[in-house]
Amino acid sequence: MFKKIKLLFLCLIAVSQALQAQNSKRLNTDWEFVKQDLGGIWEAVRTAGKGNPEELPFWQKVNLPHCFNATDATNPDVHYYQGPGWYRTNIDIENPYTNGRTLLHFEGAGQKTEIYIYTTKVASHVGGYEEWTADITDAVAAFKKLPVYKTQFKGKVPVIIRCDNSRDLEMMPSSLSDFNVYGGLYRYLNLVYNPPLAVDKIFANASVDAKGSLGKLSIKARLLNADQIKTATLKINLVDPSGKNVLSIDKSINTFKGDSLLLETSVKSPKLWSTELPHQYEVKLSLSANGQTYQLSQKIGFRHFEFVKKGPFTINGKRLLLRGTHRHEDHAGVAAAMTEEMMVTEMKMMKEMGVNFIRLGHYQQSRIILDLCDSLGILVWEEIPWCRGGLGGAVYQAQGKRMLTNMIEQHYNHPSIIIWGLGNENDWPGDFSEFDKEKIRTYMKELNNLSHQLDPSRSTAIRRCDFCRDIVDVYSPSIWAGWYRGNYTEYKSVSQGEFDKSDRFLHVEWGGDSHARRHSENPDNALLKIRQGGGADERAGDASLYGGAARVSKDGDWSESYIANLIDWHLKEQETMPWLSGTAYWPFKDFSTPIRPENPVPYVNQKGVIERDFTKKESFYIFQSYWTNIPMVHIYGHSWPVRWGAEGEEKMVKVYSNCDEAELFVNGKSFGVKKRNSQDFPAAGLRWSVPMQKGTYHFKVVAKKGKLTVTDEITQEYQTEKWAKPTQLTLNKISEADGVATVEVKAYDANKVLCLDAANEVNFSLIGDGELIKDQGTSTGSSKVQLYNGRAMIKLKTNQKKSIVSVSAKDLPTVFLNIE
Template sequence: MIKKLLTTIICLMILHVGYGQQARRLNNNWEFLRQDLGGIWESVRPVTQGNPESVPLWKTVTLPHCFNASDAVDPDVNYYQGPGWYRTMLDIKNPYADGRTLLHFEGAGQKTDVYVYTTKVASHLGGYDEWTADITEAVEAFKKTEAYQKQFKGKIPLSIRCDNSRNLETIPSQLSDFNVYGGLYRYLNLIYQPAVAIDKIFATPTLTNTFKTGWINVKGNFYLPKQNGHVNGGVKLTDAAGKTIASDNYSINSVGSDKQPLSKLEISRPHLWTTADPYLYTLQVTATANGQTYTKTEKIGFRNFEFKEHGPFYLNGKRLLLRGTHRHEDHAGVAAAMTEEMMKREMQQMKDMGVNFIRLGHYQQSRIILNLCDSLGILVWEEEPWCRGGLGGTAYQNQARQMMTNMIEQHYNHPSIILWGLGNENDWEGDFPEFDKQKIRTFMKEQNDLSHRLDSTRLTSIRRCDFCKDIPDVYSPSIWAGWYRGKYAEYKQVSQDEFNKVDRFFHAEWGGDSHAGRHSENPEGFLDIKSGVGADERLGDASLKGGDPRVSRDGDWSESYIVNLFDWHLKEQETMPWLSGSAFWVFKDFSTPVRPDNPVPYMNQKGVVERDGTPKESYYVFQSYWTEKPMVHIYGHSWPVRWGTTTQQKTVKVYSNCDEAELFVNGKSYGVKKRNSQDFPAAGLRWQVNLASGNNALKVVAKKGKVTVTDQITQTFQTQQWGKPAKLVVEQIADDNGVVNAQVKVLDSNNVQCLDAANWIDFAMAGDGVMLDNMGTSGGSRKVQAYNGRATIKLDTKKGKSILSVKSPGLPTVFLNLAGK
């Protein structure tokens, strides 16, 4: 009960930041229809006429909610793109005389229309920026109708139509490597505010060269739809302990809606915001008019940053290597409709891995994410969703301008943000018959100028558009050494070459795919990859067919290979003093419509955690380079069976940030190794060991100063050789109160597990239970490639009787009877 109360208090506090005093999330009591209506009357008719045979049929949902929570990764269909409707009843009781009643959308995809009863009150185009619908007049008008009292019993019918239909004249492009989701997939808030209120605060902290004195220049936009009168107000800055350290008053005789100067506060010896110490101040601005006071608060921070020309990055005068990743708003089971708690867990996972920088790809993300970046100490590159396809017409360009404006104005106060991204892969043509580089350059310059006009304190950036690389302040070329082209050992030289071509260089997007649970004894034994051909991604490289030999097509997609690739990049980055930083692609696996043939269909599997947040082995490689808290991890927690002969020595790798580590196998010490980041692989923490046939207990003891940390796993060592896959065998391996985990193995004709088998596996289920599939994970997909001759799926038996079937092309289908307890 106490935990629930604290959670409620925290949520209310978060709602206060940026809102007025009266705001609440509209999460419950919604109905949803995934299709279009014949007209708005169909949404309200059942209540008005009381017809029990009314169609279509709606289902109950809670917000946030995404159309594509399941079908985004359904292996058998393309994800739904079209209209969908939401409806609910609101109890409107605005406490302010002549006040305004607003609906604040934190994001809805992609085109949204809002209705009160049958009156359309607002429309918005753009799936990622925030926007507000003022429903005041429509509510008051409906309250005067007979239907308000009789059929709707004093409630206000609200209907919302979201539409993510394909449209070439909107951004982002449907050629983008991510789903363009539909729905009310971010929080929707009901807000009551006085007739005069503050719409936005623009707080600009600045510092002297010595960082000993700071100023905050405060401007504000006012929301006053009915008047242009006198406003008095106050500005107050408090520190993290709640102590007031600066304050001021302002008075405006004639309030306008444009940015108006409110105050300039001076602060002596400000506590600087850093990635290790993300110190935040609270800025409170009040506005009083007609006897009513509105209060708005923002978190701000003092920090100075510089991308040195032809050099590294500096934060508050000290060099900081940006250790970054990327993020899509996507999660198993909910798609884009991530709850605040999900976001907190994900961002904390990043911080625990050592991330100090993130590029939010490829659109404005939830205010919750930006708040977390502020409080956790993660610097941000945020970008507008002009992604791939070329350049559209007037409406297309107007949408891009508006979304750039909204992104900058809505996220202006976040100290974590240092870069405004102008777009992504704008050299990728395909949406229009014309692909005119000069027109793209012209519009890119326009967006660059717009960004600087809206915010002169931050820099602009873009990734992969070489014919525009001279336009933004910071440029990132395409470098995928060891994945889409070339070998990972070429990374440093290729990066140096690209660094020399621009004034300010950053490396966004590198890495590769890995199928969670797939491991290899010889991860680099695939087709020989050419050296000296560059490391950029070119058209068709992401395909699994055709083109030049490349790891992305010809490799085994094992976790074993990808840890080596990451390991090499990280150890090289420690020897590149000119490097500003990098951001690997991507922190978490995410769904995409352009990769139906991947081992988990419709998933980009480049994450270091799976789509549900389960860490892969590569997570710990980054942790071993980027964190200070002592950690140690034996490679192979998700590798239950290794293979070979008893005469072969096997490499055991340990990833740790400790000074030294000692490995024990079946109780026998294999000695102490010293960590040396330049001793590839595993920074020298690797041992050649003799594994016994059968089970082997591995344990490592690592020390960092006076702190000791340990890790241990058990692995089976299979010495039997296997032949061609001949059969499947399925078994139940766990049961958690009726939720069963089933595993299928691929065997040869002698019942030996085929540990290199990558057969396609199809699960199906009949009976009382349900299969927990369409998660986009290696253990949550009904169609998936085997990993080391096995695959798993979870099933909720509902404590009844069910039958699981498993089939694979060319092999006999097998069945498993599941009887509930």
């Protein structure tokens, strides 16, 4: 099934790109960038050839998308840059349409943006996440009349853009948010040529009754430059998921004001969009006036969904447990500037894990992500960035309404979207001297009414603002059982209590941090300190690593082992909650944050099931074992090279699988067959007690699902020597390929016994002609990182020359390694 979905998606992308290529071009290359402000626009002008020898010497060549904070967001020694930056390029602009309009289409730029053609400012925009356009037609025409157009610029047009992500209390989102407010042209920028009459937005409302027997389709359009046209010819075709044309409309139109209704029709027994079979129809629109034609293609889907009052979620008349996660637009080495290829990889990994629902936190995200959700069958909660900080003044509130309007209008046609999110943690004060609950309630009501006015077909929701829970359609309280508060065994009872308070309950955000590659023989030790029955929410100060009540987030070991148990418990409980609409684990991927400098990987929220560079943690496979059907099996501990304990001590070997049964082999000897039972915690009954002696162990599992068989195997060492505190470090090169070497530091005690619980913070540095691959925000890509089980790794580019790598830690001697 997944291969069919993948093929369908690739076909859809090819069709979309072919249509877009008619009048749109991505401006990805030949840009220059400077991360600071300039004295004025003239300093940014770059003529053809060598340029001005007296200009600023530190412009750097970049490609788009590009983010100011590609690496400084996870540099452990600095706070990420917030301020202005400039981009410049010279491009060919020749609009093929007579009297056509030329636009710059921004898919997202952070956070305040100004656009210049030569020295003429043509547009500005406030807001880092929605799409917007700048009409540069007149400015380009004026520039082409100047002598410098041909003499100094050789027939190219200078495009100069200033982005600014400076802190601003009267702007959303708040800098108190647990994510970076990035700067730059971090989404695609397109040069668009339109004929005089073009479509600004199309609104295709595809609906179907609960039985799926009768579909209705209405299409409205908002046109550009309509005041210059008296009559036009319109053609609309509707193509079904198999490629068959099922409707053709030809008509003349002469009314262009507002959002004009172009079509209203019914579709008998439409092929329904669902998470299993995400069937999509295609609306093809052709608009002709004065001998010139504008073409547009739009994917739509027919589906019926409902959050049942005091009950679960249904789609197309059947209950569906929403199995969700979250996404930030953030990745190692590029920050927010993710390419389309990266986005495809990420969303396919989610689908591979079994996700059928995603909350996009906490802002409107790339159109590419929404297209992927449509084609892969992933339902969506998308929200505006009213996140923490309280409520600002008139400018602030107007921006929120503008962002909500833009988000709904720009993503209206996506069948995957079921919820418009109005805010996140709006009970969190801090940006303003006044914190007035009634004013927040009033504004929330205004947003809720605006959302329903713009789109009555979808639900509204917020997360964690109890005094507004009655305003929106769907509410998600704060439940972090086993992390910020309480024990994960309290999860079901706490959820039941919150469900009873809400007409429509959906639990988004649960989980906990895990330092990738850190494992524990006794992961639940911290739970002995935790007071039960005191709630499982997150409160002020809970995210801190200091002070306050006992909690796993502060007192736990941050191991993958603990999070494995927490996730395992949650997932097995969710199978026994028939009233549950669904949940969303926070988040899918580790991401950078300015408010967590002391985490094991500094400035990284480490709650993801994959690292910031797509490396899977062990928890990925736990979700897969509950949420997928394609046979899989995974022995816990692929990133755990050395276990420890007493001689002959029995150790639990856990296997995560969706198969009916599994057999474990230890050094070639069978330890028996286990039947899977999701309610047999942990590992759904697929666990074995293995007496272990000092030495090497090879584990292999053979799992069966019907007639299909899958296997997995790992090798681990077992250490019986006990250790004291670390007194020394060693540093060795453990691999090298394609000019990239990997070095590993290990911590030993005075007797040279490996300290397998050591969590010291170590610092890597390099002198010479090589280059550390650092500031990636990963367990193997940070110059400052806590040890995982007494070791840590980092990679470096050797550049085929000599370097010296060093590693230091507090109260331990620094060690050095020559790299030839």
